[in-house]
Amino acid sequence: MTAQNAFDVSSELINELLRSMRLSGVQYRRIQAGPVFGVSFAAKPGHAYFHFLAAGCATLRLEDGSLYELSAGNAVFIAHGGAHALVSSPQACVQDITDFDAAPLGDSVCAVNASPETPSRTLLFSACMAFELDSLQGLGSLMPALMLIDAGGQRYPGLMPILAVMEREVSSARIGYAGILARLADVVAAMIVRGWVECACGNASGLVAALRDPRLAGALLALHQQPGRDWSVAELAAHCHTSRSVFADRFQATLGIPPLRYVTELRMRLAAQWLTLERLPIEAVALRLGYTSQAAFSRAYKRITGQPPGASRQGLRSPA
Template sequence: MPADQFALSSDLINELLRGMRLRGVDYRRIQAGSTFGLGFAEKPGHAWFHFMAVGNAVLRMDDGSTYALSAGNAVFISHGVAHQLFSHQDVPVQDIDHLDGAALGDAVSAVDTGTDASPAPSTILFSACMEFELGSIHGLGRLMPGLMLIDAGGQRYPGLVPILTTMEREVSAARVGYAGILARLADVVAAMVVRGWVECACGNASGLVAALRDPRLAGALLALHQQPGRDWTVAQLAEHCNTSRSVFADRFQTTIGMAPLRYVTELRMRLASQWLTLERLPIEEVAQRLGYTSQAAFSRAFKRITGKTPGLSRKVRQAERR
């Protein structure tokens, strides 16, 4: 790829990922003996992250597929689907939410399922449940693999190796303040996994991922995400791609699956939802940021796209987070 096209795609990736939000709601340092079974319930709108520091485990997803994990492995489950971690296929599984944990700090707890009277636990893992908000790149969520496996010794995520190595030391040593450090490291690892997937997705890429690599569309997308409140026309967007209006509109529809101005509207409403619920901005300020001439006009557009009024959307989200 020519240097200018690579820079443009990098700028666009940075702009897209800037709106991503990962907020840990539950962190657990789990230690177990040679026999254990742990169940993790489905949590829509969340992601699960597990890091094996000591020992081995089998991961079983809700579709029945299984994966062997060993020390140094991590998994990121982007859609929050139900899954299990266990030592052997026939071991009874306990719901992790039903196990008592000793508080180690804000939202961090220690869970001990038994160490078989051994001087040290056979298995130690760090588990995190996170609110996963993709913001303006919500469309990527449908394309993202439900499960991403990370090997600290592998080459696919080289930047993660030193972080996972640090996590392994912190989990095993349990030094003063380690719980807070682990929580922050887990957030960083999860964000890097998502970034790595966005940067590396190729081959059968479709939709927004393919558009990131298409210089005929990337310029328009970058402009849209940088200025979502501008009163865009298709002709103006085509100018950013140095192509005709008709060629741009056809290319956009074919690649992303919707018309350019429909994308503009949905982008605005995704941003509005994030600003209203996570950043708790006043409705009037959100409307102004997105270029609406009145709060009423914004509210009508928001309800048409999301099915809820801005006020109701905020209340529902706040109730879900309690």
Template sequence: MDQIAPSSDLMSELLLGMRLRGIQYRRVYAGPSFGFAFKAQPGCAYFHFMATGTAKLVTEEGELQTLSAGNAVFLPQGSAHQIVSDPKASVQDIDHYDVVSLSETVCAVTASSCSAPHVIFFSGCMEFDLGGLQGLVPLMPELMMIDATSQRYLELMPILTAMEQEARAGRVGDAGILARLADVVMAVIVRGWVECGCGNSSAFVTALREPRLSRAILALHRQPGRDWTIAELAAESGLSRSVFAKRFQETIGVAPLRYAGELRMRIARTWLAYDRMPIERVAERLGYTSQAAFSRAYKRITGISPGSSRRA
């Protein structure tokens, strides 16, 4: 596949804003025949790493992907799927298996009567947050798969091995170590996907590789509290107002000022729900003249009040 040259600044902004929260891992041992079903988790993402053996991943649409030792899979939209020894194998929801807790965030699932399992894989489910760029998640593919043994991803194998060892050991502080290692793995997977052309997500490709458009998007993300106008964003891009507005709408799918408003609310949600920032401070940082004005805008765009986001 042809390589692309994405905007380095915008790519860095994407990766810096990426956060994984609420990670729960399973270490799965399976025999020669197995079938695990993973239900849809909207707002979350799945991650699987095949340590030993082979398996088939079956998407919700019935597409098959072969997983071999060293393969890692990322499902950014939390789509339903199965991991099976064979498409004809009987399948059971992964949540219905008996588990043994190894630590606060890691549990073990054993679906094999053999002393030595045929397959070992690690599975994670977590909230996937791209921060201000969260609107790009729907443009991502259902599944991203890489071969950690290939030349392109040589840096990943030591990290995945460290994750495997950490999950097995159950040492003090393993949750924090696993979370940080997972951050790096997901960032490398997303970057590799972008470098290889982002599959068929043409809008995402264009946003990242179009230097003029990416300058405006980067400006919005770096100064979300500024009261941007179409003329100012067009000037950032070096385009006329009409050409910029048309190109932005066609590429991103929303008008520039609507994107700016939704961006502010995505950032506000992170500050409220995770950073526990006071509502009045969020309003001030995002350029609103009053807390009331911010609250009205937040509820109009998100459907809930800022206070509800804090409580959630």
């Protein structure tokens, strides 16, 4: 396989993974602050925080006390929803973001003035969203808790114009802007994940390493494109132009699980999405994933997730 073909395969696989990424329940805040401010954000497992500093400067303080200086054009992506604060200085007192007065700008969008008694010097664009890491089939657990981003840097070309559009949408509040923001948030998150995959450190493991390995990427692409097919290890090895034993050993060494176990886990991750987010009937999900009966699918789902498929759907229902 040539270097260009290897790049094409890996690029297609990344495309397939990013298409399956899910954001939901996005909440936006336009935060203005004066020379002294402190805004804290509580831990939200299953969510991601994104902050873009449009003007001024700030210090990011993590729960462990780590400090990071931010200037205009910097952004922060906290993939696992860890507790943190944005402050004017390490000594600044903080107040939880939910305790500030918020002026609604529309559906799921509001404006916050963190220093109402002083002229504004700092402008932050902030978002919190449910981040479906499981849809990334292993990438989510490998992502660092904190990603510091230079929005104007070479790693994220095109990110700054998108952030500028999001800021204009919030400020202008034109009709339909909440829907546009939701779509742009998907794009921003996908660009950040892609930049991390492309530039991850040389000792990357798991799926990140597999994305760069043409001997595995071909098989992974085939799996993600046809998850309902009755795959054999020999068929997967053929997609990588290698022997069954060499492929199986390399797959296990790189991803930490056998190929067919990966297939099953992929199917159940997709099933969880289709059941909870798309609200598909259980029998339709079973059929789409290649199971000959709903009972066989339910057994596999419970074995991987620890609960029957019906319980996943019920978990999203609001109390009566």
